[in-house]
Amino acid sequence: LAGIVAAISVVAAxxxxxxxxxxxxxxALLAVACVGALALWQRAVYFLGKDEQLLVEGFTGTVVHNGxxxxxxxPFSYRSAEPRKAVTLSATECAKICDxxxxxxxVEKGPQLLFLGPYDKVVETNSATSLGSxxxxxxxDRLTGERxxxxxxCMWFPGPHDRADKGVACSLSRTEYIIVxxxxxxxxxxxxxPCVFFPGPFDHLGQKQxxxxxxxxxxxxLKDDATGQRWVSKGKALVFLEPTWKIEKDSHxxxxxxxxxxxxxxxxxxxxxxxxxxxxxxxxxxxxxFPGPDERLLDEEVLQAIDLKVHxxxxxxxxxxxxxxxxxxxxxxxxxxxxxxxxEKVIDGGKKKAIEVDEEHAALVRDKSTxxxxxxxxxxxxxxxxxxxxxxxxxLIKLADHEALIIKNKxxxxxxxxxxxxxxxxxxxxxxxxxxxxxxVKLCWSKGRRRESRxxxxxxxxxxxxxxxxxxxxxxxDNVELILEGTFFWEVVNLPAxxxxxxxxxxxxxxxxxxxxxxxxxxxxxxxFMDESHLIxxxxxxxxxxxxxxRGVRIHSLEVTRYQCADSSTSEILEQIIQETTNRMNxxxxxxxxxxxxxxxTQGQIEQEKMNGELLKIQHEHATxxxxxxxxxEAARIGAFMSGLVESVPxxxxxxxxxxxxxxxxxLSVV
Numbered sequence: 071l072a073g074i075v076a077a078i079s080v081v082a083a084x085x086x087x088x089x090x091x092x093x094x095x096x097x098a099l100l101a102v103a104c105v106g107a108l109a110l111w112q113r114a115v116y117f118l119g120k121d122e123q124l125l126v127e128g129f130t131g132t133v134v135h136n137g138x139x140x141x142x143x144x145p146f147s148y149r150s151a152e153p154r155k156a157v158t159l160s161a162t163e164c165a166k167i168c169d170x171x172x173x174x175x176x177v178e179k180g181p182q183l184l185f186l187g188p189y190d191k192v193v194e195t196n197s198a199t200s201l202g203s204x205x206x207x208x209x210x211d212r213l214t215g216e217r218x219x220x221x222x223x224c225m226w227f228p229g230p231h232d233r234a235d236k237g238v239a240c241s242l243s244r245t246e247y248i249i250v251x252x253x254x255x256x257x258x259x260x261x262x263x264p265c266v267f268f269p270g271p272f273d274h275l276g277q278k279q280x281x282x283x284x285x286x287x288x289x290x291x292l293k294d295d296a297t298g299q300r301w302v303s304k305g306k307a308l309v310f311l312e313p314t315w316k317i318e319k320d321s322h323x324x325x326x327x328x329x330x331x332x333x334x335x336x337x338x339x340x341x342x343x344x345x346x347x348x349x350x351x352x353x354x355x356x357x358x359x360f361p362g363p364d365e366r367l368l369d370e371e372v373l374q375a376i377d378l379k380v381h382x383x384x385x386x387x388x389x390x391x392x393x394x395x396x397x398x399x400x401x402x403x404x405x406x407x408x409x410x411x412x413x414e415k416v417i418d419g420g421k422k423k424a425i426e427v428d429e430e431h432a433a434l435v436r437d438k439s440t441x442x443x444x445x446x447x448x449x450x451x452x453x454x455x456x457x458x459x460x461x462x463x464x465x466l467i468k469l470a471d472h473e474a475l476i477i478k479n480k481x482x483x484x485x486x487x488x489x490x491x492x493x494x495x496x497x498x499x500x501x502x503x504x505x506x507x508x509x510x511v512k513l514c515w516s517k518g519r520r521r522e523s524r525x526x527x528x529x530x531x532x533x534x535x536x537x538x539x540x541x542x543x544x545x546x547x548d549n550v551e552l553i554l555e556g557t558f559f560w561e562v563v564n565l566p567a568x569x570x571x572x573x574x575x576x577x578x579x580x581x582x583x584x585x586x587x588x589x590x591x592x593x594x595x596x597x598x599f600m601d602e603s604h605l606i607x608x609x610x611x612x613x614x615x616x617x618x619x620x621r622g623v624r625i626h627s628l629e630v631t632r633y634q635c636a637d638s639s640t641s642e643i644l645e646q647i648i649q650e651t652t653n654r655m656n657x658x659x660x661x662x663x664x665x666x667x668x669x670x671x672t673q674g675q676i677e678q679e680k681m682n683g684e685l686l687k688i689q690h691e692h693a694t695x696x697x698x699x700x701x702x703x704e705a706a707r708i709g710a711f712m713s714g715l716v717e718s719v720p721x722x723x724x725x726x727x728x729x730x731x732x733x734x735x736x737x738l739s740v741v
């Protein structure tokens with residue numbers, strides 16, 4: 071810079087002819103010399119700070135000079151020199167350095183003032199990764215492919231070829247676990263808590279899972295898919311499922327549920343069947359039962375022992391042997407508990423009551439082994455044997471005096487039983503049980519007023535006289551159709567004859583009566599029928615008594631209780647006639663009633679007058695008697711008064727005057 075200034079000054083002086091040319095030449099040479107010296111100084115001496123270095127590129131190589139200080143170089147021995155700043159790295163920083171001679175990489179960590187080598191270049195500057203106590207970094211060396219795990223707490227500086235993934239360790243409580251898969255080998259394992267789990271370099275973590283807590287009465291069915299082994303895990307425990315384990319499900323429950331063991335009371339039991347061997351085992355209470363890995367409930371539920379009272383029994387079949395046994399309640403203790411065996415089942419509908427055979431009940435029993443039927447009538451609490459079946463409990467048949475019963479025996483013969491002693495044979499009982507192979511005969515009779523439905527079944531026949539209504543249509547000789555209603559008063563007198571001649575006694579009686587009514591009514595007019603209906607009804611049953619006798623019945627009376635015209639117009643006229651007749655009879659009855667009332671009123675007045683006269687006579691007699699009594703009493707008083715004053719008042723006139731004065735005073739005092 072000084073040479074340049076001197077050269078400019080000399081040129082300016084020469085231009086303006088201030089100095090001589092020789093001086094100018096000398097000054098120019100001096101200026102050139104100064105400039106050359108200054109240039110050599112600048113290439114030979116460099117002053118470096120403490121954070122600087124000088125990169126010198128020679129003709130055969132490159133060297134660096136680190137500060138602080140002065141670097142003196144041969145200005146003719148290098149191509150170029152370049153000062154540069156050193157790289158300052160803090161405690162959390164690092165620099166990736168590349169050696170350009172061989173391409174190798176290295177990492178320089180802080181804290182330091184990094185001076186690069188002559189062939190070094192800073193590829194990148196990174197911050198170190200700070201790891202907490204629950205953090206980790208999975209590091210992969212891209213040059214070698216090796217993986218490693220760096221756990222916290224620490225500061226991690228990456229290597230030159232490292233690629234890192236930061237993660238958080240898995241915190242597991244006492245009841246938690248996690249499935250870990252090694253991606254390198256494919257193996258799976260579980261890691262249980264309590265811990266803070268850091269995975270390995272090739273580990274893959276599954277979802278965090280809860281261990282299955284089993285209480286004392288709970289269990290799980292487990293299977294190891296790797297070995298095929300099956301077992302039952304019982305409580306009280308914490309079950310951590312291995313990767314190859316799975317929970318087996320029952321047919322009626324969803325997978326993954328905890329099952330309850332069977333807590334059996336003293337009267338409960340369960341039967342378990344092994345699905346592999348078919349063996350059945352029975353477990354009775356009181357205890358808690360856990361099944362085996364292949365066992366299932368045979369009956370789908372906990373069973374209760376059969377509680378048999380003294381009057382109860384049950385039939386049990388052993389399916390293994392085919393034997394049947396009968397269990398009965400014990401009379402000594404009042405009841406009995408029966409538990410079924412492994413291969414037993416209840417038959418014939420379960421628990422039943424024994425039959426109380428007494429005076430009014432008997433049991434009809436069939437022996438299945440022989441096919442024979444017997445009637446048990448001995449008084450007892452009857453329980454059938456293993457091969458016996460109670461067909462029926464029969465009531466004692468008791469016949470009243472008016473009742474009769476027909477029994478058909480095993481040979482098809484009819485036997486007639488009566489409650490009345492007059493009709494019953496000496497060898498026939500009044501009350502009896504129906505013997506085996508005998509049956510009560512039922513007759514099907516017609517019912518309804520017109521006997522159109524034959525659905526009335528009679529098994530006990532009432533032999534008392536009784537009423538039976540009927541209704542049918544017929545026509546008079548003047549072609550008026552009538553609907554007749556009436557009643558039979560009849561009774562059964564010969565039961566064998568009735569059964570022999572007809573199966574529908576009520577229908578036969580009504581049909582025969584209808585035929586007779588049609589025949590007789592067709593001979594008379596409506597007016598004649600209205601006047602002689604009762605006579606016609608009497609002729610109907612009196613003219614053909616043999617028909618009723620052949621049916622074993624006796625007709626006491628046959629009456630028409632009501633009739634009406636089938637045609638509505640004729641019926642209205644008939645109703646008017648009947649109404650007029652009824653009104654006339656009502657008026658006659660009213661007149662008779664009024665006359666009777668008047669007669670009774672007159673008779674009542676006569677009787678009243680007679681009684682009034684007798685009353686007056688009696689009152690007169692009573693007044694006379696009363697006057698006589700009063701007169702005698704007054705005379706006695708006067709006599710006593712007069713006789714008492716004889717000595718003091720000798721004159722009778724004076725005594726009379728005194729008496730009159732006393733009577734006047736009494737009269738005045740009353741007023």
